[in-house]
Amino acid sequence: MAFSVCVYCSASTTDPALLELAAEVGAEIGRRGWTLVSGGGRVSMMGALASSARANGGYTIGVIPRHLMTAEVPDHDAGELLVTNNMGERKALMTKYADAFLALPGGIGTLEELFETWTGGYLGEHSKPVVVLDHDGFYDGLFTWLDELYERGFVTTRARDRISVARDVATALDALTPIRAI
Ligand code: AMP
16 A cells, blocks of 8 residues: 555645645645545645646545535545545545654644644554644744743653654654654
């Protein structure tokens, strides 16, 4: 079975640079022959990511909650489109199908998914890589605050080491594999 990466990203931005970034990530996933697991919507970065992965030979699995089918526009071109009853089921299926996780720029949905995946890895619920693509300093504010929490003793070294931050697409995708056990 192909290596499978779950990508979290915005379902709302129209910033052309970020849509292009999502397309670039999708293209690289496709070129590497990986499977993309994502939110199963056609909107914003989610849509750009999945269509570009397919255009470059990648297999795509979309996981979308029923109640978001209008807002996020189901990606019927996905190799598999899985419809769930709620967000919890969506995240569980995405986690089940993924060998690794990548967060691109996004809003609170992306952050929620990133933090759940990150803490899941840190607490030993899975041993899959978790990578953030900090494109153009998008996540700098978050990591500055997390560094402060680290200095104040709220974040451990082990937690901090459980995530990788990359500045460009190739470095981010390289960091997703091979699978590391911690
Ligand atoms: P956003 O980053 O806010 O644009 O959202 C990106 C994706 O995360 C969208 O597909 C949202 O439906 C999804 N999302 C929003 N809230 C949650 C949540 N609590 N759990 C899982 N996914 C979510």
